[in-house]
Amino acid sequence: MEQLHLKHFGPIQQAQVMLGDLNISVGPQASGKSLFWQLFKLVSDAPAVREEFLRFNIDWGKDSKGFLNLYFGEGMQYLFSGKTRVATESKSFDLETLFDRRKNGASNGESVFYIPAQRVMAVRDGLTRSFQEFRAGDPFVVREFSDKLHNLVQSEFAQTACLFPQANRLNSYSGCGAEEAGLAASMVAQYAAS
Template structure:
């Protein structure tokens, strides 16, 4: 199980949480929900880079960990002199202190070779930019999570050339290759350009098309590799081979380990505000779809930041596998926020009283 510790990052005074297969953080706006979400996503990416390269030196170089974190997740101005991040799972533990500027790392040998390479996807609240700006692919942007999502959207839309139903809304999406346009069919067969659809569809369609591609189509398409990745895989097989030489026959499966490291076999999604511009019943349908994907063959990990009581209770309603963790952002005496994990009693109270309890989250715990 993954364990994350955050201290003094943005509005967060502290977060100390263990992550499950499916995770939801709920709280008021500007309370640090996305700080936890972004930190968890970045730590997953750092883990992936270290596992594929089997080298930690890059993150120990002056400013590398800090700068990549702040740039990709647009967190400039959020860190303080005593900000701190720590991440731990079955294979490694690392931390970064802004006070000392030190990236500290250690392997856990018992779990080091159990890694399974994921596709990591951060889906920002600004995802509707691909509908709001028709020529978005021509816009020059920094290399942050919005630009990265736009790149992923381009890959996903390009294969969705047949009508894809959008939940239970009686609406479908398809990509028209002939003119590089996104088309949405609404009631009575009317076809609209994506840019002319409602705000709800402009937020929902990029999310669903992207996730449909990740969970059902991406693993069936050829995955291109750049020169750096090819070189890393060459180094990796040598390291795996040398490690295996010291193991008895049958104790260590080289082919399986190499395949798990080099072929993306599952999807890890970090999602901001899935409820954006959606009617409550539609939020519930979306929550069920997200859970089905996360629990499916290519699922692996889902982390959602939300304000919506409907979204949260929909997740809890379908929690029949005990694989969901719920986190609250609670305001402390100094006006900053502390992330706490909901107890079974708190989860039941939230499910029983739903919206009423959302108006008084501080009563929990």
């Protein structure tokens, strides 16, 4: 997908966005930035999103408003109206196509990794949270991001004293030595204390 076109979606009256490998939006609060990117994630990964909900036995039946509340968060059922239009450069989408689990076939996995503006919700009392620890009214992207972070902390990060940078994850860095591991632990402790 190279472009996403929207009309009458929540606070967004009209938008045409050209997409790249890394996309960042800047603008006033409540202007629709997060909603736009959540919709982009849904359009890109609808089968994977539906499968993730079903993996945790969360079923919206045929209720489109229920799906909108589950995906975007409680109270968001009115984002779509009869005037809402969503399209890429090659395909138009209606709400039913995005939420109906019988449409679009099986998932090929995710293509979008979304870091939500509400990412602070991913940690409670210094601990990461799994998908099912959230309320049904919390946005999907927050629940999914938190679950990925939780799984990463419980598996990969639990096996090393060095959280960042990891070996072979950056082009010009080979990994943590003792000094870097101590610095990383100190930075994590400072962050947790703030």
